[in-house]
Amino acid sequence: MFLSSHNSLPQFHPGTEIVIPNNYSNWASLEPIWKQILDFGDLVMQMSEEHPEGIHLIGYSQGGLIARGILEQFPNHNVKTFISLSSPQGGQYGTKFLHTIFPELVRETAYELFYSSVGQHISVGGYWNDPHHQNLFYKYSTFLPFINNLNATLNSYLFKQGLLRLNKMVLIGGPNDSVITPWQSSHFGHFSSTESVVKLHDTKMYKQDTLGLKTLDEAGKLKIVTVPGIDHFQWHSDEEVIDTHVLPYLD
Template identity: 50%
Template sequence: MASYTTFSILLLLIGLTSCYKPVILFHGILSGSENMVLLEETIKLFHPGTKVYNCGKFPYWNSLESSWRQVRELKKYLEEINALHHEGVHFIGYSQGGLLGRAAIQSYPQHNIKNFISLSSPQAGQYGDSFLRLIFPNLVAKEAFELFYSRIGQHTSIGGYWNDPFNQELYFKFSKFLPYINNEIFSLNSTNFKNGISKLNKMILIGGPNDGVITPWESSHFGFYNKSLSVVPLYERDIYINDEIGLKTLDKAGKLILIAKSHVNHLCWHTNPWIIREVILPHLD
């Protein structure tokens, strides 16, 4: 009887430690995999047996390399991990890492990413002084287009998603990243970009009004400024109305989840265990 009980417990433990899909983590700008360790440990603590891949590519100053260069390398990384886990994996990208991760998924429509979690990421772009001061202390938002909408500026990751509402003509002329992955500009990859998103089981977009870095914070939900600096929410923007990258498709199928949480600073989304338990863990089934 004792041996039968022990065997039953072992079977239960095996079941508990094998029911969670692997998780890929990708860090934000001017940081590295070390900054994602608390998130990794929290996932393993509450979801025992979870295999976590904490991607260390493009750490710290290397995170300023061009968006497309990072996306290409991240795509290769996803291909390698996907080949090991035919059951599928989840992806969590923090800040810039969520935007680049989304682009890598779009560039790899054969992926087996199940749930994509964008953790306070500038999915509709970035425009604001608070963010710039972290990297370019003497640069202000209203003048940043002179740097970012240039050949040199487009060799920086930020230049790839800087979205100046007052200089949209230059944005579409010079930006080689964001308007393409958002299918604002049609390209040979536009169909793949949409298929990569539509294939997801769930897309979870997380952000909040007290973030303090992502500007506007609604960019984490694909909302963005108009020329009056009023925020146009996702559901009123062409990217959703015309289903340009598959967001409407996901939404109509109940697969698009928007989470807005107040009183969370940008640096706390991935470092506060209570926040992680509340907004991330429920989506790592």
Template identity: 55%
Template sequence: METIPVYNDVEIKPPHKPVVLVHGLMTGDVTMLELAKQIEEMHPGTKTYVLNRFCGWASLEPLWKQVLELGPDLLQICSQHPEGINLIGYSQGGIIARGMLESYPNHNVHTFISLSSPQGGQYGIINFIIAKCFSSIFPNLTLKTAYELFYSKMGQDISVGNYWYDPYHLDLYLKYSKYLPIINNELETSNSSNYKKGITRLKRMILIGGPDDGVISPWQSSQFAVLNENQEIVTVKERSIYKNDSFGLKTLDEAGKLMFFTVIGISHHEWYKDKSVIDNFIIKWLD
């Protein structure tokens, strides 16, 4: 019988496969260190990697630039661990992580955890820093007029613009957005087949979000839902990207590899440090 060591009444569990963490908008590797520490303490011997590029202001760089620089880092870590790794992306980092999985389909990521990430896009709170930066050019920047900025060449040079999803201007979204409709396979590209390959090779995709987030809007975007023109939520299974299995969500779901978790009472900046979230919805599902 295997003996599991106990220290100060805390069960010490075997190590997990290595864990790679990707930070969010206007944050950096420091914000992910707490989560990495928790994982290492609960599962001694687990190796963690906190990606340290595009921190702070640099997180506003276009998402393709971030994906193409972070992707090789991810593949290098994968090559060091042929047994496979886990990947956690928080907030904007989750949609960057998905871009890496799709763009580098030869990865060996087993579990991908999307932690309060706008996988369906953002249509709500406009980052106050962005509003301040562009106030002289767009003095009346509001939710209803944000498309004028984000669906432009200038707006697509801002990371948020790359996943802005305005239900009232979907024609402009498809015409100007350079990231979200591409990784959703809503637009045909030379890499379209790779995107699905990169997702379907996952052993598990976990989508975590909740109604008290306060930043991701709508919060159901963390589970690939979007708003329609009537301000109604369109769930992932009602969307064409699921029905057409555009990049593999339906394949994962039908194989029992797509999991949704809705957690109440957690604000956006608590996801990566709340102990109950870490214990029950992150560490619990790592390989």
């Protein structure tokens, strides 16, 4: 289980082992996202072997996207519940959170960096989803178009099966996030070419069920949770969010 420290968890799940990896923290989080998925995935598979009864997997922000990548890249996992806590599942088109690292970066021209061989070695480049340069997105992005089964490969079937193994997928986000852009990306939404939001049920991947989201939804295994009033940096530490929208799904 991946979750930041929270006082209610031992009371809610006494005896549950909690693992909070410290790999790729701070600047290391910019390492290529596929590299992070493979490294974290080895840990998840080790946990799966140690706990054959099943485990829960919780990822916050970029960590939620990495966690989902693990489920697809390692389709023999035994994760029962996956909770994505304010994660850019539909991609990112906002640079505010990057200004500490790239002070001159603006979203209108960020594609020039991210849709390049150099940019694809930066984690954010892997899920940068510029609605005005979709041709470059599909051509140069080595992560999101594939992990979302928008670019079909020999792994597409396995990616889908990895998600269909879940008993439950919980997608949590909210309109006051301030970082995930659009905030509906936490629910697999994304911007159209006019920057209107294409919500999950209107996306190509849902309608064509390329990733299994529609199948999970129709089986009652997909939960979409919207929580207003929570800033991006509060999701993993706000007690009400954890008590109300995370712990009840860890049955």
